[in-house]
Amino acid sequence: MKNKRFYIETLGCKVNQYESDGIAAELEEKGLIRQNSRDGADICIVNTCAVTSKAGMQSRQTIRRLIRENPGAKILVTGCHAQTDPDQIQKIPEVDHIVCHKEKGKISQCLTGGCKDKVPFSFAAPDFDSRDASFLTFNQPVSGNMSRAYLKIQDGCNAFCTYCIVPYARGASVSMPKIRVINHLNGLAKKGFKEVIIAGIHTGMYGLDLTPATSLLDLVRELDDLRPVDRLRISSIEPNEISKELIDLAGPGRILCDHFHIPLQSGDNEVLKRMKRPYTAEQFIRVIEKIHCTLPHAGIGLDIIIGFPGETDAQFENTYALVERLPVSYLHVFPFSARKGTPAFHFKPKVPSAVIKERAARLRELGLKKQADFIRANKERPLQALVQHQTDDDSGMLKAVTANYLTVMIPDAPGLKGNLVELNYTHWDDNLTIAGKVLHT
Numbered sequence: 049m050k051n052k053r054f055y056i057e058t059l060g061c062k063v064n065q066y067e068s069d070g071i072a073a074e075l076e077e078k079g080l081i082r083q084n085s086r087d088g089a090d091i092c093i094v095n096t097c098a099v100t101s102k103a104g105m106q107s108r109q110t111i112r113r114l115i116r117e118n119p120g121a122k123i124l125v126t127g128c129h130a131q132t133d134p135d136q137i138q139k140i141p142e143v144d145h146i147v148c149h150k151e152k153g154k155i156s157q158c159l160t161g162g163c164k165d166k167v168p169f170s171f172a173a174p175d176f177d178s179r180d181a182s183f184l185t186f187n188q189p190v191s192g193n194m195s196r197a198y199l200k201i202q203d204g205c206n207a208f209c210t211y212c213i214v215p216y217a218r219g220a221s222v223s224m225p226k227i228r229v230i231n232h233l234n235g236l237a238k239k240g241f242k243e244v245i246i247a248g249i250h251t252g253m254y255g256l257d258l259t260p261a262t263s264l265l266d267l268v269r270e271l272d273d274l275r276p277v278d279r280l281r282i283s284s285i286e287p288n289e290i291s292k293e294l295i296d297l298a299g300p301g302r303i304l305c306d307h308f309h310i311p312l313q314s315g316d317n318e319v320l321k322r323m324k325r326p327y328t329a330e331q332f333i334r335v336i337e338k339i340h341c342t343l344p345h346a347g348i349g350l351d352i353i354i355g356f357p358g359e360t361d362a363q364f365e366n367t368y369a370l371v372e373r374l375p376v377s378y379l380h381v382f383p384f385s386a387r388k389g390t391p392a393f394h395f396k397p398k399v400p401s402a403v404i405k406e407r408a409a410r411l412r413e414l415g416l417k418k419q420a421d422f423i424r425a426n427k428e429r430p431l432q433a434l435v436q437h438q439t440d441d442d443s444g445m446l447k448a449v450t451a452n453y454l455t456v457m458i459p460d461a462p463g464l465k466g467n468l469v470e471l472n473y474t475h476w477d478d479n480l481t482i483a484g485k486v487l488h489t
Contacts, residue, residue, distance in 0.1 A: 051079060056071065059095065059097040062245060065198055066247055071155050087117075089121050091124065093126065093155070099212075103385075104129045104132075104136070107129040111123065111125060115142040125146050130149070132216060145159075195437045196241065197236045197239075199229065201224045202221060203218055205250040206220055210322065210392040212387070213390055221249075226258075246282055265291060265293055268280070272304075282305075287312070288326050295338060306451055308348050310351070312351060314367050319358075323392075336374045336375065347377045348377055349376065351382065352367065353383075354382065355401075368410065371414060379418065384399070420480060423482060428473075431471055433468070434448060443457060445460060469487075470489075471484045471486050
């Protein structure tokens, strides 16, 4: 297999991106060559997503497209869709191997003879008593080719929200031991990374399964003292897991970026109860107000599900009104997707698709207004930002991501890429593209 060229296409979340980079690192260690284009690849790997029915469909479409465009390539499929719906993938005759979630770390073994046929490699539902998580098999810092690195510190979920297929795909919550997190961060710092995004399926559950038990707060406190990297960003965190102590570790002079991405899902208490979400709308409001009071310029993003079964017009309006009153900076709006195998798959009444579409459009419009308000609130403020390595194809300018999660376009200049700078801005266009200038490097 040495000198064979491979291509990985990744669908879904930041955890999947981390795992794809981990797979690539293992294959490169064995002499295979990663390429960023699928053209001419000897091996095509699809790291699938199953969070919605649409994600599963897109995963299968991606598999078929790669088969069509690379007829001579070996096709290997992994990820959550391979775990939850292997029978759907087995129906695609050109797929050579199906490697399920907990075996992702053995893909190099599979490609070098560890699995002989298309039967899903060690397929089984994730063992909820097992500490066998895919990050335990990646033996080096995973950085991929990004300006910011990802580090998966936690996998799995014990929450079982009624709409969510992820616990069935990924199993129980497991955590990377603290010393290994620190070692990975030190390794990434040596590679020149200034920012690391700490990711997980349910990041706030970090450490509860370890012996002795610890917590995300304890980990971040220690990292704030050690400072293995300049800054950390939490990819996503549940509202009931954001404490005042964690908020105090974010912002200027601390290791955490003042950016919180939080799944709200609904602003109506009855809908939240049927979703099996562990908080009320009133509790959620208090969390956001606590962040804003401590960090008035923090970026706060929300995930919202529209059209959960039984969601009435009045319940949607409760969600809309809650978001409208809160100091949030952007929204991710998702139409409800019924996932077979989850309790909500059988919930009724179903919300008509036309109603879901109209509600989602209203919320997305509100999200753009919130984004514009946030941009306006940060005008002329000095902001710390990490300059990305890629140059924008259209403008030739560089993208810089601020600690509070604004993307600012700046003129290209030597020595900027991959480094932290201080910048500000005064202008943005109708598409909310921000143009700024560097104040200090």
